[in-house]
Amino acid sequence: MAKKNAAALVAGRIGVVGLGLMGGSFAKAAHAAGQEVYAWNRTRSTLELALIDTVDGELDAHTIPSCELVILAGYPQASIDWLTREEGLISPGAIVIDTIGVKRAVCERCFEIADRHDWTFVGCHPMAGKQYSGYAHASATMFRGAPLVVVPPRHMDDLERANVLERLKALLAPCSFGSFTLATADFHDRQIAYTSQLAHIVSNAYVKSPAAQMHKGFSAGSYRDLTRVARLNAPMWTELFLDNADYLSQEIGAIIDSLQAYRDALDEGDASRLEALLAEGDRLKREAEKR
Secondary structure (H helix, E strand, C coil): CCCCCCCCCCCEEEEEEEHHHHHHHHHHHHHHHHCCEECCCHHHHHHHHHHHHHEEEEEECCCCEEEEEEEEEECCCHHHHHHHHHHCCCCCEEEEEECCCHHHHHHHHHHHHHCCCCEEEEEECCCCEEECCCCCHHHCCCCCCCCEEEECCCCHHHHHHHHHHHHHHCCHHHHHHCCCCCCCHHHHHHHHHHHHHHHHHHHHCCCCCCHHHHHHCCCCCCHHHHHHHCCCCCHHHHHHHCHHHHHHHHHHHHHHHHHHHHHHHHHHHCCHHHHHHHHHHHHHHHHHHHH
């Protein structure tokens, strides 16, 4: 465990761990609003670029204790490793959040680490993103109007939870999130397996058809919508998928069953069955949009 530094916590100061798409966007939003931002990044050249236009300094043993909010924006295990390495430098009263797309694997370990200290870990997942990764694609406006899923510590009572959430809302005000949704880590992972991870799997599998290489002149909105997230960061998504393998596998099984029903109707030339399947999907989509 790192030794405690004597630097005092500075209200509103932000520390960002990882300057990819997510971390870079948090840093740019905070900088645009006049907040001080310090950052750490595995690749030094990216940090040096951010120091030119966004970041006020390096997040290290001298500046970690001064941050009121620390944002873990790397891959799951890398974020846990950074927190394990630097946990003793974070000042009492500070808040640490993550931006990672799985919550059980991350929150379980980070809650354990935070329980040894007088700072608070809150699991977070911004429901925003792009098909492109890296600091070059980060934007100060990426989170504007987007939901933020929040997983608070289990041991907190209602008043403590409300106080932490209000502080978090104030610290993240430059991001302009549209809503803050409280959830358990388990419910988050179950839902995200369907709303995000399955979509990436299906899109990535869809473009493996030989027809994809000859789509020009024959594709429009439907093709663009379904293939948007086929482009992805394979190492990162591999880690995310494996951390949520149980729920993601269930969702893949469900869509395989549904696709098989369509295929059976086509192979059998069963127009009434095919129409019923299509009508059912249309109805369920309309019902989902009303909720």
